[in-house]
Amino acid sequence: MSKKKRVFDIDFDEVNVTPAATVPAGTEARRGPMAAAITENAEALTERQKAEAAIRAENDALAHELVRLKKAGLITDLIPLDQIATTKLTRDRKPGRDPEIDELKQSIREIGLSNPIRVEPVGDTYELIQGFRRFTAYCELFEETGDDTYARIPAGINAKGENLLRLYRRMVDENLVRRGVSFGEMAQLAINYKSQAEEVESYDHAVELLFASSGRQKRSYIKHFVRLLADTDGRIVHVDSIPRALGLQVVKRLDETPEAKGILNRLLAAKEERTPEQEQALMSDFVQQMSAPVSKKKMGRPRKAKTTFRLERPDGDAKCTVSDGRIELRLERDFSGLERKRLEAAVEAFLGALEE
Template identity: 85%
Template sequence: MSKKKRVFDIDFEDVDVTLESSVPAGTEARRGPMAAAITENAAALTERQAAEAAIRAENDALAHEHVRLKKAGLITDLIPLDDIRTDKLTRDRAPGRDPEIDELKRSIREIGLSNPIRVEPVGDGFELIQGFRRVTAYRELFEETGDDAFARIPAGINAKGENLLRLYRRMVDENLVRRGVSFGEMAQLAINYRKQATEVEGYDHAVELLFASSGRQKRSYIRHFVRLLTETNGQIKHVDTIPRALGLQVVKRLDENPEAKGILNRLLAAKEGRTAEQEQALMSDFVAQMSVTPKKKVKLTTPRAAKTTFRLNRPDGDAKCTVADGRIELRLERDFSGVERKRLEEAVEAFLAALEG
């Protein structure tokens, strides 16, 4: 049998297999389709990762800015009136409808609300911090017109859980720029704050905290009205209408006569359903009565007692001292009502102890 020839047995001569490149010098070899696709995909992936990183950085920056604006109370939104509560802060408003509401409503109708209210997120709603009159005006406009434009009100959204003192201070500062805020209303606000802030030592301390931006004399007047409202046990019905001079005169009579408090409270209790004018007339009669009665008693029953008077030179002025039977009087050009009660008690105790020694 003849031997079959192997088809693939090919003999090659020993030759140099080094091939010269057909690509011109200085240029890259042409890539195949697969290599080009891989390269393009890698480049696209890199670009996508860079874009995602840029988006994340931008989102982080926006989130930080949102938190900053929220803490500053600069985030605003349209809040449904039904979602707004007014429980947290006790308002300084006198009972009854505010006569300035109608003027505010006309302004809102004509030009809109130029100053948003302030609220704090609470549960699924919001607690009102500033803007009680504005909310009242919007509610009345919605009831009167049924216009959905008044069903929601522009509001600045404060950070949640803000300090109670700061909230009251914001209310105070807003009200101080209003015209016609009486000393009685400011005193009532200090009383309300003291009832909520149990860490505050007393009403005088509450006045110092809330009205820190007011002058010393103004704070002194507010403290006198606090005294008036607390001594009468809430029987004064028209706190916002009491003139400053009349309120100070009443407190002065309360200080001069230990029986005056009972007399005033009996007069107030005997006149239920009184108007603001009747209440002021009643208080004026009380001042007149208390101004006359003590003098008559002194003339008839009290002999003139010997007294000693002397002066002390101090850096803050001369202090005039008058000493008599059962009485020591010190006069100095200084508002002692601005001194904390605890410090006054300690000073008097030290003074009496020094006399006994």
Template identity: 75%
Template sequence: MSKKKRIFDIDFDEAEVASPAPVPAGTERRGPMAAAISENAEALTERQQAEAAIRQENDALAHEHVRMKKAGLITDLIPLDAIRTEKLTRDRGPGRDAEIDELKRSIQEIGLSNPIRVEQVGDHFELIQGFRRFTAYQELFGETGDDRFARIPAGINAKGENLLRLYRQMVDENLVRRGVSFGEMAQLAIRYRKQAAEVEGYDHAVELLFASSGRQKRSYIKHFVRLLAATEGRIKHVESVPRALGLSIARRLEEGPEAQANLNRLLSEDAERTAEQEQAILAEFAAQAGQGPKKKVKLTKGPQQAKTTFRLSRPEGDAKCTVADGRIELKLEQDFSGIERKRIEAAVKAFLDELAE
């Protein structure tokens, strides 16, 4: 008996087969090499963009560094032996500052709160501001050998700053911080005139350097300039010449060449004179106004007059007072030139009236 095959009809649902995405017309499929080249190009573009952003940031930082330098905001510790003091003529008389020891004690106890200012020139730095602070550090390092005094905090100015601006910074700082005499101010104007070829004359130098001072004060400085120019360096204690005496001598010199020759002869006779002896010569010469030349002033080599010095604590700082025969001197870190004259006269009168009681 033969077996009969049974045939079953099986119906399959048609499966939904995703057809490949159509390739846009005109576009060819990329091979592996083309894909790698494309990826490298994209990476190169991203790298170039990153480098451009870094360069832009570096440029911004460089401009900010220059701006901060110009503003005097860049500070560093500079070795003492890398600092020079030849660029600017100091507005201070020769000799050691009598108050430098007080500054040294302050630096030892609390450090230097106000950095000096320098300008980098080649492999060294030129001092712009802070001659007393720099001197104090030099002496402290020489006396103690302590490494903390081998370097001094310094603000670094931008290179090639205008010479007049540098002088003005020094002048204005010292007019506020320290009592600079008219003789010292005149001496600075003379030296600046010799250094700056574009300055037309001594009066022009005074107007430029002391532009922030009042007209009357500039006039006094100009009189002292004429006095120092006429005596050609023969006045040894310029910083000690009082204002009234200097102005009297300047007026006396207006009498003519004979008066100038007489004064220079008197000043040439004793090069070792003290400040008091020199003032005696100058006072005698000023008293000869309109009387022609007089006999030589005899100098006394006796001991200097005794004096008393003390300090008073004030909100604006310590006031140093020096008392001697016929003289009372008060030094305070304050600019008195802007105070009305009547107020100063009233204060001085009250002071003298109090002493007279």
């Protein structure tokens, strides 16, 4: 039997294996096309999201700024005239054409409109809330010239639904800087505001709200003129022409005598077509007519016997009745056609003769 070959264990020397060196930057192994596409898409998506966030933030800021400017009435645009209505605010304009419009039109022709009107959006159109005279001037210029330059008017666009009192206050402030604005016009504005504002309790309340920046004395005068216009129920034609002193005298007579209101209204209704001068003369006659009985009533004088006599004249007998504080002359003659100055001279001569 052959001997089995003896197996010997072989010991190898330890071999130090050096790990692979780090790959220098820029020499990495290339990624596959799919991995590169995914990475690029992710980076692009991140950048797009950042850009969209920045755009949204900018839009939000612009939207808030737009709202702020609208509330302040600082947004302006050129608005077609036929898209503007003038019905929201009842203005204090007297009937007829404003003579100052021609001067305003000339100024617009030469240098343009320096102060835009103000409007409020109402659906697809606009409502005029400030600048009636400027709007009227543009309308007339466009009608006269046909120039498209005047077909659109510069306008500040206010926020929708602005407080009615604030709108009227702005109109008041605009009117107060006008030359010659009368107490009658201011009173008419207060009456108009009261008719539109349900929360206003009275005409006096309307005056206090609209003319809060005016002095106490001025507000008192306006309230007196409100009383005058209210008691005459629109029968006064030339509201803007009533002098302050005359208006206050008329109101005083209305307060002193209960029947004075009816007398004044009958006088006004008797002659509807009249000039400002004729209307003032009529009101002056009313004051004089009401003065004698009022004075007598206030002083409490006892009534004395009347003296009555007749004078024979070519045009008929004249009956004269004289009592305390009163002389009445009756004659079949129409004195209304006589010139007022002539009548005043005759009465003055008559009273002068009594004093001699």
